[in-house]
Amino acid sequence: MARKILCVAEKPAIARAVATHLSGGSFQTHAIRGNQYVKNYEFDFNFGGAWGNCSVTMTSVVGHLTGLDFDRQYRGWMSCPPGMLFEAPVQETVDQDKLPIADNIRNQAKYAKALFIWTDCDREGEHIGSEVRNQAKAGNARIEVKRAKFSNTESAHVRRAALEPVNLDEYQANAVAARIELDLRIGAAFTRLQTLQLQTVVAALKEKVISYGSCQFPTLGFVVDRYLRVKNFKPETFWGIKVILNREGKKVNFLWRRVHLFDRAVVTMMLERCLTAKQAKVTKVNQKPTSKWRPLPLTTVDLQMMGSRFLRLDSQTIMKVAEGLYTKGFISYPRTETDQFDKAIDLKKLIEKQYPDNAWGQYARELIDGKFRTPRSGRHNDKAHPPIHPVSWVSPNQLNSNEKKVYEFVVRRFLACCSEDAKGKSTEIEIQYGEEFFHANGLIVLERNYLDVYVYDKWESSQQLPNFELGESFEPTEANIFEGKTTAPNYLTEPELIGLMDANGIGTDATMAEHIAKIKEREYVATNQRGSGRTSVQELIPTRLGVALVEGYDNVVTGLPNSVSLSKPFLRKEMELRMLEICSGTKTRQEVVQQSLDMYREVFIHTQRRINMLKDACRKYLVESATS
DNA sequence: GCAAGGTC
Known part of the structure; x- marks a missing residue:
């Protein structure tokens, strides 16, 4: 009898895709008892080498199988002082709703010679793989464990992953x-x-849960930080000089090199010197080709940021929609940090698939007919997933309106990546007037290239400048002082917040939207619509509770050496660095857990000792609110 | 009643 190999993927959609590719499309599907999503797919496949032809059962989990919790006697909130939770015993158990899935793996493992793990090729995937392994070993202690390494579900790639399995990366699982x-x-x-x-x-605050999380709090911190900058903003008046010249029927505006100054008397004096000089002299005439770069390949964070901005969908909605497009096979995996395409991927084939589209099919054709350019490469590579791109064409009438928006964005972005930069000619004229320098800039867009398909970028020709000769002198038509006021920054918007979270390593591409939703749910922040119509944006404003928490924690650590406020991203960042050390093998899991716990325990003790600062902050913001 | 991370 042929040997049996058990394959387990991270999610049902992948199990099905892999089964389809390995079996050539013919497999048997069996439902499992107790879970409607997980299926077992059975077929034969020749793994080559020592394995040869095998009968395969391909199944999946649905994300993590297990969860960690405190031992039962510590679960009640009054069961122990909260500080004891730094040491209280914990246990890993299979989640209640995952029991049938774990059963399925144990049972299938009994008859299998080997287990091939097909979880996503990232850190969490490695841990989910270890959870799967534990179940399989519990069903069959002698089962051999291998891992298939794949980063997309393209047929040839999947088959190669099956033929060249590697070992599970214990370091990553431990991290x-x-x-x-x-x-x-x-x-x-x-x-x-x-x-x-x-x-x-x-x-x-009675009855309220006031949660703390290593990601929620820094997220809240960013919102409060901006809020305080808006609130504490004091407008300042500034003055500047503008110079105007009418020539060849055109009005040229020269901008001051110093932009503006905050002292009116000084600006007046400088303008007088200009006027005394009478003649301005052209000190620079710079004409040079310029270009506007096509965008980088699309990452999750970019999708969320651009999506919030151009599609008017919040980041959670965008991810949900993208997830659906992925499951239906229209776009690649939407959770990726990679902004560079692998050389092996056949981009032209993907472009050709877009020919049937009414809106951009013609553009796709032009790319293949000679305008194709290899995409730029960004600096990120998660070594698991390619940048987000369309994998097949879908007719717009098969999509609902949100799906249409997101799919269109992904396609246009992809085609833009494979296009030529936009080209133009820029002109810079610099003049010296008295002792001051001024400049005027002009732009002519010569070739739009990627801009034709990537409608989200704007790059327009400005008014053309008249001719100037280097060294020539002229008397300006007008020169005078203008007055202005500095304006307050705006409240934080969701795309800005995602950008901050990304830059500070708060959350993953998959969870950033959830953290934002969480701090809204906890009533630490609220949203407000700024402006109306097409230009409106959602802005995030902290509630009184949100401000109180951040101020309270900041007060708790003021004056203490080496202690960083919980509202800042530093502690989380440090945790992330230590995880990387586990991955590279320089630190063990135990060392990292102990070190990080020591660090947070210190803050915890300060917080307990100075709990009045937290209470005072809440009184200050929340009691007043009752009367105002 | 707590977290963050997977996925449905």
Whole structure:
């Protein structure tokens, strides 16, 4: 009898895709008892080498199988002082709703010679792989464990992954295990401490859960930080000089090199010197070709930021829609940090698939007929997934309106990546007038190239400048002082917040939108619509509670050496660096857990000792609110 | 009643 190999993917959609490719399309599908999504697919496949022809059962989990929690006696909020949660025993158990899936793996493993793990090729995937392995080993202690390494579900790529399995990366799995333990202990300890302490302070907080999380709090911190900058903003008046020349029927505006100054008397004096000089002299005539670069290949963070801005969908909606487009096989995996295309990927074939489209099919054809350019490469590569791109064409009438928007964006972005930069000619004229320098700039767009398909970028020709000779002198038509006021920054928008989270390593591409939703749910922040119509944006404003928490924690650590406020992203960043050390083998999981716990425990002790600062902040913002 | 991370 042929040997049996059990294959387990991270999600049902991948199990099905891999089964389709390995079997050539003919396989048997079996439902499993207790879960409507997971299926077992059976077929034969020749793995080559020592394995040869095997009968395969391909199945999946649905994300993580297990969860970590405290031992039962520590789960009640009054069962122990919150600080004990830094040491309380924890246990990993299969989630209640995942029991049938775990059963399925144990049962299937009994008859299998080997287990091939087909989880996503990222850190979490490696940990999910270890969870799968544990179940398989529990069903069959002698089962051999291999891992298929693949980063997309293109047929040839999948088949090669099956023929060249590697081993599970224990380091990466351990890094995730450390992350899970730290998030649980730290999150639960601080959440219980602050909830129990603050609930009694003001009536508004009674019954409320005031959660702390290593990602939620820095996210809140960014919102409050911007809010305070807006609130504390004091407008200042400034003055500048503008010079105008009418020539060849055109009005040229020269801008001051110094832009503006905050002292009116000084500006007046400088203008007088200009006027005294009478003649301005052309000191630079610069004409040079310029270009506007086509965009980089699309990452998740970019999709969320651009999407919020141009498609008017919030980041959670965009991800949900993109997820659906991926599951239906229209676009590639939407969670990726990679902004460079692998050389092996056949971009032209993907472009050809867009020929049937009414809006951009013609553009796709022109690319293939000679305008194709190899995409630029960004600096990120998660080594797991390619940039987001369309994998097949879908007729717009098969999509709902949100799907249409997101799909169109992904396609246009992809075609733009494979296009030539936009080309233009820029002109810069510099003049010296008295002792001051001024300049005027002109732009002529010569070739739009990628701009024709990427309608989200704007690059327009400006008014053409008249001719100037280097060294020539002229008397300006007008020169005078203008006055202005500095304006306050705006409240944070969602795309800006995602950008900050990304830059500071807060959350993953898959969870950033959830953290934002969480701090809204906790009523730490609220949204407000700024402007109306097409130009409106959602802005994030902290509630009184949100401001109180950040101010309270900032006060807790002021004056203490080496302690960083929980509202800042630094602690989380450090945790991330330590996870990387586990991945590279320079630190063990235990070392990292202990070190990180020590760091957070220190902040915890300060917080307990100075809990009044937190309480005072809540009183200050929340009691006043009752009367105002 | 707590976290963040997978996925449905």
